[in-house]
Amino acid sequence: MNADIASLHGRRALILHRKDRNRDALESQLHRIGLDVACLAPLSEVALPDADVIFFDADLGYQGLFPWNPSEAPVPLIAILASEAPGRIEWALDQGATAWLHKPIGSTGVFSALAVALRLFEERRQMRASIADLSERVRARPIVVRATLAVMSGLGVDENRALGLLRQAAMRERVTVELLSVRIAAGGALAGLLPQEAVATVAGRTQPGRAQLRRKQT
Amino acid sequence: MAVSLIHARPSIPVGIVVSTTGSYAPVGRDMHDGALLAIRQINADDANPFRLEPVAADPGGQLETYRTVCEEMLRDRGIRHIIGCYTSSSRKEIIPVIEKYDGLLWYPSHYEGFESCDSVIYGGAAPNQHLVPLAGWMLPRYGTNVYCIGSNYIWPWENNRIMRQLAEAAGGRILRERYLPVGSTEVGEIVREIAAMRPDFVFNTLIGESSYAFYRAYHALREQDPEFASDRRPVTSCSLSEPELLAIGGEAAAGHLTSSVYFQSIGRSENAAFVTAFRAAFGAERVTSADAEAGWIVATLLARAIREAGSSAVAEVKRAVYECRLEAPQGPVRVDAENNHAWLTPRIGRSDAAGGFALLWEAETPARPDPYLARVELATVRTRMRAAGARLRVIGP
Numbered sequence A: 001m002n003a004d005i006a007s008l009h010g011r012r013a014l015i016l017h018r019k020d021r022n023r024d025a026l027e028s029q030l031h032r033i034g035l036d037v038a039c040l041a042p043l044s045e046v047a048l049p050d051a052d053v054i055f056f057d058a059d060l061g062y063q064g065l066f067p068w069n070p071s072e073a074p075v076p077l078i079a080i081l082a083s084e085a086p087g088r089i090e091w092a093l094d095q096g097a098t099a100w101l102h103k104p105i106g107s108t109g110v111f112s113a114l115a116v117a118l119r120l121f122e123e124r125r126q127m128r129a130s131i132a133d134l135s136e137r138v139r140a141r142p143i144v145v146r147a148t149l150a151v152m153s154g155l156g157v158d159e160n161r162a163l164g165l166l167r168q169a170a171m172r173e174r175v176t177v178e179l180l181s182v183r184i185a186a187g188g189a190l191a192g193l194l195p196q197e198a199v200a201t202v203a204g205r206t207q208p209g210r211a212q213l214r215r216k217q218t
Numbered sequence B: 001m002a003v004s005l006i007h008a009r010p011s012i013p014v015g016i017v018v019s020t021t022g023s024y025a026p027v028g029r030d031m032h033d034g035a036l037l038a039i040r041q042i043n044a045d046d047a048n049p050f051r052l053e054p055v056a057a058d059p060g061g062q063l064e065t066y067r068t069v070c071e072e073m074l075r076d077r078g079i080r081h082i083i084g085c086y087t088s089s090s091r092k093e094i095i096p097v098i099e100k101y102d103g104l105l106w107y108p109s110h111y112e113g114f115e116s117c118d119s120v121i122y123g124g125a126a127p128n129q130h131l132v133p134l135a136g137w138m139l140p141r142y143g144t145n146v147y148c149i150g151s152n153y154i155w156p157w158e159n160n161r162i163m164r165q166l167a168e169a170a171g172g173r174i175l176r177e178r179y180l181p182v183g184s185t186e187v188g189e190i191v192r193e194i195a196a197m198r199p200d201f202v203f204n205t206l207i208g209e210s211s212y213a214f215y216r217a218y219h220a221l222r223e224q225d226p227e228f229a230s231d232r233r234p235v236t237s238c239s240l241s242e243p244e245l246l247a248i249g250g251e252a253a254a255g256h257l258t259s260s261v262y263f264q265s266i267g268r269s270e271n272a273a274f275v276t277a278f279r280a281a282f283g284a285e286r287v288t289s290a291d292a293e294a295g296w297i298v299a300t301l302l303a304r305a306i307r308e309a310g311s312s313a314v315a316e317v318k319r320a321v322y323e324c325r326l327e328a329p330q331g332p333v334r335v336d337a338e339n340n341h342a343w344l345t346p347r348i349g350r351s352d353a354a355g356g357f358a359l360l361w362e363a364e365t366p367a368r369p370d371p372y373l374a375r376v377e378l379a380t381v382r383t384r385m386r387a388a389g390a391r392l393r394v395i396g397p
Helices: A021-033 A086-095 A110-155 A159-173 A177-185 A196-204 A210-217 B025-044 B063-076 B088-100 B127-142 B154-169 B188-197 B208-224 B242-248 B269-282 B290-309 B314-321 B378-395
Strands: A012-016 A036-040 A053-057 A077-081 A097-102 B011-017 B051-057 B081-084 B104-107 B120-122 B145-151 B173-180 B201-205 B235-237 B257-260 B326-328 B331-335 B347-351 B357-362
Touching: A012 A021, A021 A036, A021 A110, A053 A110, A077 A086, A077 A110, A086 A097, A086 B154, A097 A110, A110 A159, A110 A177, A159 A177, B011 B025, B011 B063, B011 B290, B025 B051, B025 B242, B025 B269, B025 B290, B051 B063, B051 B290, B063 B081, B063 B088, B081 B088, B081 B290, B088 B104, B088 B120, B088 B154, B104 B290, B104 B314, B120 B290, B127 B154, B127 B201, B127 B257, B127 B347, B145 B154, B145 B188, B145 B208, B154 B173, B154 B201, B154 B378, B173 B188, B188 B208, B201 B208, B208 B235, B208 B242, B257 B357, B269 B290, B290 B314, B290 B326, B290 B331
Parallel strands: A012 A036, A012 A053, A053 A077, A077 A097, B011 B051, B011 B081, B081 B104, B104 B120, B145 B173, B145 B201, B201 B235, B235 B257
Antiparallel strands: B257 B347, B326 B331, B347 B357
């Protein structure tokens, strides 16, 4: 769901709560804000309809209410609570709730809960993506080290220069440094690493490994 | 309606909203009768410059009805003080109404805690007054491998969560946590599992018929296998009460441990008077319970506070109630000004076949209510375990 709270019109909210004054108040408030609203209760085995944001009764929720793994909610979740018992709060957090509404539900609080849920859901999504990416890089670190060493010895450059060449080449080929490193570690040619201008620059300087570098380029 | 006390014994209406029909009717009846007894005693005492007029409503266990009857009392009848609710869901349902009309709810039940509302006086035990003492009694003496069985709603869920924390802090664990739908008596599989797992003790938070069926089935198990005798692997709870022992019936009711702030067997003159008056009012066959006593406590506190305040206005009654010191059947009771919960005396009792409890332990002084368990030190549990360690090794097999 778009995290922009200024574009809520037409978004679909799903309320999982028995029909009572709280649900009525929430439903009418969501209509006022501009969302389309569907309600479902009692919470049963039926498949959940598609929604952009889900409000759920955390007092009565049970394991397996949602068809996804805990913390893998595909849309922002907002818990509706009367009880502040820690077990209930924990359960709601485990489901991935990012905002809360306390009963009795009135005309205030619904909009800020929506805003907070959307924002935190988006931040959490981005953070997860970035953690996944970083984890991948950490896992590939030994390969990058091996590739760097191969470049250093193969082209006669120092570590910084070797890393720089890897990065530039990865950018040119539109792959990650890690993927390129896998290729090099698997015996891929080093020649393609060097752009023409780099050859010129490197060749024009007197530095250790220059002769070797030139020899490799020819 | 604030009633001024200038005229001779004006009548102050008091709502009593408990379910005397429906799935937890016996508890509702006890709370109702305890409150009614107190009101009759207050009205019979000419020293009180007012009378309380009980206005009872039975929501039949239906949440929506709790709200509508309370709304009607507060809005249309000018009632400001309501004694009522057993389940937390019903209490949560009416609190907004109580707040809206500036009323005061006198809540006569123990519950799972984690609430402190300005418009509620909590007359029953918070978990630090029954659950924590139960764990403190059981874990060092019987062992730390616990089997939890409960009805599928918030009171058992929350109690089991706390029991898990305490057992784990003591180096033990919850072997299994099982739930039955409210009203279900399908306990066979659970008892078979307990027989196989051999927990050090069972923590039971089933309610009503489910609980009675479980006690009967567990009794059959311990008759078969001495490993499950009540001095080896007892069933424990924070709610088993005297009327329920009669409902379970006979030997199956005996040998279970309950943590409660009240037992009919408490040897205080105030309790003897309470039991006598209760039976005179409602029948010689009746037994008193924690629920009946809590009903009596909140109604008596309400009357004392009105008398001290010289008014039934909520703000003045609340100010006055914090100053009240009540010699209740269970012991001295007062309301904590910080969180509106009562100071109550924890006890452990063992049930017998005659429908009563033998007292095994009682706290020397009333325990300060701690509804958020903010002052429970898990380290204390560990210390108790160590202190009990040597003794356990001596008597161990």
